[in-house]
Amino acid sequence: MQISLQSSKKCLTADASAFYLIALATFLFCASAHGSVPKPRGSSLQHLLQKEIRNRPSNNFDSLLKKWESTYSTAAVQPLLSIAADRKLSDPDRYIAVMGAAKLGGTATAVPIIPLLKDPSWMIRNAALRALTALRDPVTAPAILPLLRDPALVVRVEAVTAVETLRPLGATEALLETLQNRANYHGGKAQWVPQHALQALVKLRAKNVAPKLAPLLNYDSDSKFQHLTINALETLTGENRAPGRPLAEKVREWKRVLAKQ
Numbered sequence: 587m588q589i590s591l592q593s594s595k596k597c598l599t600a601d602a603s604a605f606y607l608i609a610l611a612t613f614l615f616c617a618s619a620h621g622s623v624p625k626p627r628g629s630s631l632q633h634l635l636q637k638e639i640r641n642r643p644s645n646n647f648d649s650l651l652k653k654w655e656s657t658y659s660t661a662a663v664q665p666l667l668s669i670a671a672d673r674k675l676s677d678p679d680r681y682i683a684v685m686g687a688a689k690l691g692g693t694a695t696a697v698p699i700i701p702l703l704k705d706p707s708w709m710i711r712n713a714a715l716r717a718l719t720a721l722r723d724p725v726t727a728p729a730i731l732p733l734l735r736d737p738a739l740v741v742r743v744e745a746v747t748a749v750e751t752l753r754p755l756g757a758t759e760a761l762l763e764t765l766q767n768r769a770n771y772h773g774g775k776a777q778w779v780p781q782h783a784l785q786a787l788v789k790l791r792a793k794n795v796a797p798k799l800a801p802l803l804n805y806d807s808d809s810k811f812q813h814l815t816i817n818a819l820e821t822l823t824g825e826n827r828a829p830g831r832p833l834a835e836k837v838r839e840w841k842r843v844l845a846k847q
Contacts, residue, residue, distance in 0.1 A: 631658065632665035639669070639679045647682050651689055663691035667698055670710070677709040684710065688717035696723035703729055708738035715744040719751045727754035734764050742770065742779045750786035758792045765802060774807035781811065784818045793822050800844040803837050812837055819844075 635654075642650055654662050666687035670680050684702060687695050695717070702714035715733060718726050731754055733745035746764065749757050761783045764770065770779040780802070787795055802815040816836055820826050828839040 629665075631661065632668055635662060635665050635683075636669055636675070636679070639682050642682070647686070650682075651686055654686060654690060658690075660690055663687050663695060666690070667695065670699075670702060670713075673706070677707050680707070681709055681713045684713040684717055688721055693721050693723045696721045696726050700726055700729045703733060708736070708741050711736065711738070711741050712744050715741065715748045719744075719748045722751065724752065727752040730754065731756065731760050734760055735767070739770075739777060739779065743782055746779060746782040746786055750782075750789050753790065758787065758790060758795060761787055761790075761792075762795060762798055765799070771805075774805060776805065776808055776811040781814055784814055788818050788821050791822070796822050797844050797847040800841060803841055809833060816840060 635658075638650060638653075639647075666683045669675060669683035670687060672680065684699065688699065699714050699717050699721075702710050703718075705711055705714070711733065715730060718730060730745055730748045730752060733741055734749065736742050736745060742764070746761070749760060754760075764783045765780050767779075770777055784799075784802075796819055799815060799819060803812060805811050812833060816827075816833075819840055825843075827843060828836045831839075
């Protein structure tokens with residue numbers, strides 16, 4: 587039987603291609619098994635992460651975070667911190683970068699996140715507070731106190747939670763100042779921050795602040811806040827004044843008691 591040269595060339599070409607593919611597949615498998623497949627690093631990884639954040643399917647980045655954990659692990663931390671600090675990028679993308687870095691890097695990212703507390707964007711300041719609250723590194727505690735006076739209401743609320751969790755030196759006094767800050771009230775009603783501050787004082791068991799809470803009983807147009815104040819007073823002092831009586835009577839009784847202290 588004669589085999590034409592043309593047919594032989596085709597067979598040789600096909601065999602060579604098959605051999606190459608098998609060899610390549612074997613190399614990739616072995617390299618992956620030994621952890622030697624090169625992964626993007628530095629700026630190339632940062633660009634890749636930016637693209638993945640930008641092209642995420644939704645605002646829920648749990649699936650993205652899982653991918654980062656399995657693919658890049660802690661190698662993604664510094665690139666994510668760089669993305670978070672890049673003010674040219676969108677705030678939602680930077681927000682995700684902050685939370686991703688904190689999740690992947692743990693407490694080692696706490697100190698590097700501190701500068702973001704002074705970012706011009708309220709969203710990034712808020713993200714930094716949330717991250718530091720989750721990381722619970724006491725070294726960062728003093729840095730959160732100034733955020734109790736942040737221009738953005740949502741940031742002040744988050745700052746109260748951070749103070750309650752990290753408990754920096756001077757936390758009680760700072761929370762009392764927050765309760766006295768007129769920016770946290772509007773139209774005679776408390777705007778979320780005072781409510782959280784009261785709850786934080788209770789969590790901190792700051793019994794000595796009870797007399798200083800008396801002015802909060804004067805918000806007659808905010809009965810819910812008056813109720814919350816009385817509940818805080820009862821918890822802090824262990825006393826139940828005018829039990830079962832209407833709110834107005836309870837307010838008068840607590841004012842009388844606190845005026846003597």
